Amino acid sequence: MRASSNGFQSRTDAPVVVVGAGQSGLAAARALSELNVPVVVLEAGDSPAGSWPHYYDSLRLFSPVAYSSMPGRLFSGDPGRYPTRDEVADYLEQLAATLPVEIVTHTRVPTTRQEGREFVLVTDDGREFPAAGIVAASGSFSNPHRPVFPGQESLTGELVHVAEYRNPLPYAGMRVIVVGAGDSAAQVANELSPLARVTLAVRHPLRFIPQRIAGKDVHYWLRETGFDSLPAVWLSKLSEGSLITDSVGFQQTLADGVVDVRPMFTALHGARVVWSNGERERVDAVILATGYRPSLGYLRDLGALDPDGAPLHIGGISTTHLGLVYVGLEYQRSFASNTPARSERRRRCGCGAAGGLDSRRTRPPSGSPRSNRLH
Numbered sequence: 001m002r003a004s005s006n007g008f009q010s011r012t013d014a015p016v017v018v019v020g021a022g023q024s025g026l027a028a029a030r031a032l033s034e035l036n037v038p039v040v041v042l043e044a045g046d047s048p049a050g051s052w053p054h055y056y057d058s059l060r061l062f063s064p065v066a067y068s069s070m071p072g073r074l075f076s077g078d079p080g081r082y083p084t085r086d087e088v089a090d091y092l093e094q095l096a097a098t099l100p101v102e103i104v105t106h107t108r109v110p111t112t113r114q115e116g117r118e119f120v121l122v123t124d125d126g127r128e129f130p131a132a133g134i135v136a137a138s139g140s141f142s143n144p145h146r147p148v149f150p151g152q153e154s155l156t157g158e159l160v161h162v163a164e165y166r167n168p169l170p171y172a173g174m175r176v177i178v179v180g181a182g183d184s185a186a187q188v189a190n191e192l193s194p195l196a197r198v199t200l201a202v203r204h205p206l207r208f209i210p211q212r213i214a215g216k217d218v219h220y221w222l223r224e225t226g227f228d229s230l231p232a233v234w235l236s237k238l239s240e241g242s243l244i245t246d247s248v249g250f251q252q253t254l255a256d257g258v259v260d261v262r263p264m265f266t267a268l269h270g271a272r273v274v275w276s277n278g279e280r281e282r283v284d285a286v287i288l289a290t291g292y293r294p295s296l297g298y299l300r301d302l303g304a305l306d307p308d309g310a311p312l313h314i315g316g317i318s319t320t321h322l323g324l325v326y327v328g329l330e331y332q333r334s335f336a337s338n339t340p341a342r343s344e345r346r347r348r349c350g351c352g353a354a355g356g357l358d359s360r361r362t363r364p365p366s367g368s369p370r371s372n373r374l375h
Ligand SMILES: Cc1cc2nc3c(=O)[nH]c(=O)nc-3n(C[C@H](O)[C@H](O)[C@H](O)COP(=O)(O)OP(=O)(O)OC[C@H]3O[C@@H](n4cnc5c(N)ncnc54)[C@H](O)[C@@H]3O)c2cc1C
Pocket: 019, 020, 021, 022, 023, 024, 025, 042, 043, 044, 045, 049, 050, 051, 052, 055, 056, 059, 060, 061, 062, 063, 107, 108, 109, 110, 137, 138, 139, 140, 141, 142, 184, 295, 298, 327, 328, 329, 338, 339, 340, 341, 373, 374
């Protein structure tokens, strides 16, 4: 047993290993280093900027600067400004440079095992990292959710997930169907619409929340009303279905008839899509804005996941393995669990690590507004 200067006790001499150098992993690494706990961060990518460098070109943070700082570094500039993708990536890299922790990039962890009191994280090039504890902060972007449609193997057009989408140029002149009812679906359909003929295919009606209410960003109201800290299970009682923060004027695009919305198609067949009314229509590309699932495959061999690959946890604390915790799961504890704003709020209120999510799995409560960030 090893004790740090502030009384934190580690079960072994090994460091705590954080998997993922995104906003979640960096916030966790900083918090651990403040407790004088030795930390190593393992990152699959080439920089400590999480998934932000890989998001589509036009993406902006949906929270303004005033609500986007993380512990240890202010997001600079006009507090009402919505930072671009590249600004967020730069900000995270600058934050990482200030942390007194080792960050090992180009290091993917495909599997983990337990040896006595320690975990051993094995990298894809065969290195082994012993760990007194694991913080799983690996996000979800590398695990896109791809529903399977009848007949899709016969589709001659393109079928891609929005995780692979960068900009509208390759789709110029095409007939494109975007599947989904969240922010990504709306933003991608909107920016495709001047160049391509676009339909949004949805399972549920679209629901919008305004970006600004009474002159203030919606994040002001989420924080002031306490909504962003409500336990996840409460959300199903307050709201149902996906929400779109209409930052790009998509409602106007719909009102102008430039993009239409149709109930979800039932099948794909050759060069055609089969709509729910039986109509068949030629399509060049189908883009799935159907969300993501936690990227936690490296914990499967450990037995920390359920059969669907979801972590077994309560409020981010593993219920299967002592010393294994999760950060940044969607609805881990509240609406804002995987946003930068949440990290800053946690620091300000001094909230501890124990959570309040009354669930053992990472599932949003049924009918909760999960899609406003990840779809
Ligand atoms: C398109 C999109 C737009 C979003 N927009 C916003 C927004 O505007 N505002 C907002 O607050 N939130 C937004 N989010 C939600 C959330 O803030 C981001 O997804 C954010 O990137 C999550 O941070 P993270 O650190 O939890 O995960 P990530 O940023 O995904 O970081 C995880 C890191 O772990 C690494 N990793 C994964 N698996 C392994 C492994 N096995 N071994 C080693 N490393 C691994 C990855 O390379 C990655 O760098 C958005 C999400 C998406 C998908």
